Amino acid sequence: xxxxxxxxxxxxxxxxxxxxxxxxxxxxxxxxxxxxxxxxxxxxxxxxxxxxxxxxxxxxxxxxxxxxxxxxxxxxxxxxxxxxxxxxxxxxxxxxxxxxxxxxxxxxxxxxxxxxxxxxxxxxxxxxxxxxxxxxxxxxxxxxxxxxxxxxxxxxxxxxxxxxxxxxxxxxxxxxxxxxxxxxxx
Numbered sequence: 001x002x003x004x005x006x007x008x009x010x011x012x013x014x015x016x017x018x019x020x021x022x023x024x025x026x027x028x029x030x031x032x033x034x035x036x037x038x039x040x041x042x043x044x045x046x047x048x049x050x051x052x053x054x055x056x057x058x059x060x061x062x063x064x065x066x067x068x069x070x071x072x073x074x075x076x077x078x079x080x081x082x083x084x085x086x087x088x089x090x091x092x093x094x095x096x097x098x099x100x101x102x103x104x105x106x107x108x109x110x111x112x113x114x115x116x117x118x119x120x121x122x123x124x125x126x127x128x129x130x131x132x133x134x135x136x137x138x139x140x141x142x143x144x145x146x147x148x149x150x151x152x153x154x155x156x157x158x159x160x161x162x163x164x165x166x167x168x169x170x171x172x173x174x175x176x177x178x179x180x181x182x183x184x185x186x
Contacts, residue, residue, distance in 0.1 A: 011068055012059035015078045021085060023051040029078070033085025036145045040081065044070045084145040091154035092179035093140040099173055102161075104135050116161055117173060125160050127153060140175060147181065154180075 017023050022032045027049050031038045042049040047060045047070050058074050060067040095104050103114040111133055113123040127133050131144040131153045140157060144150035154177055161174035178185055 008062040008064060010059070010061055011063040011071055012057060013071055013075055015056045015058070015075050015082075017051075017054055017056065018082060018086070021082050023056055023078075023082075026050050029056070029081075031078075031081045031085055033082070033145075035085050035088055038081045038085060038146055040077065042074050042077075044074075047071060047074070049074060080147045084147055088143045088145050089147045089150040089181045090179070091142040091150050091177060091181065093142070093154060093157060093175050094178045095138045095140065095175050097173050099171065102173065104140065104175070106133055106135055111157060111160070113160055113175070117163070117166075117171065123160050125156055133157075151180070 020034060024030050024032075027043060028041050029039070029049060029051055031040075042058075044067075046062065046067055047058065050057050050059075056078055058071050058078075060071060063071070095102060100115055100118045102116050103112075105112050105114070106127075109127045111125045111127055116123055128149060130146055131142060131149050133153065134141045134143070142150050142154045142157070144153070157175055158177055163171050163174065
């Protein structure tokens with residue numbers, strides 16, 4: 001008979017705070033920088049997140065594999081937050097229309113796609129707070145200090161032009177993401 005025991009250990013990692021950024025709180029962190037302010041709650045049992053003056057300490061006393069994964073995920077989220085308040089996250093999309101001339105515009109907080117595949121009713125999507133969307137001809141630029149908001153908005157804009165009931169090899173019209181946070185998609 002084989003007995004397997006879990007090895008619980010104390011795990012601690014630190015994330016450095018760059019100059020010009022303030023991080024305050026314990027488990028409910030606020031990151032302030034030149035471009036804005038982000039708030040996030042890090043609430044997982046047994047994992048503590050404490051902000052100091054020069055670094056953020058993420059630790060767990062009796063950590064298993066799950067807590068280890070959570071610790072490194074929290075560290076990645078914090079690095080993304082600190083990078084976002086310094087320089088906004090930018091997603092670029094391209095409008096592709098071969099069959100019908102598609103019109104894309106912003107009206108207040110609504111993103112509107114007219115004449116998609118010859119449809120008479122325009123498709124609309126309401127942009128969330130904290131995200132700016134610019135339409136420049138065939139290019140759409142999504143910008144936000146929160147990486148998740150920018151990515152979700154870009155994917156929603158891409159999904160607004162989903163084609164159903166037609167051959168996707170022929171009908172390739174739509175709005176497609178070409179750059180994710182500065183990394184071009186091949």
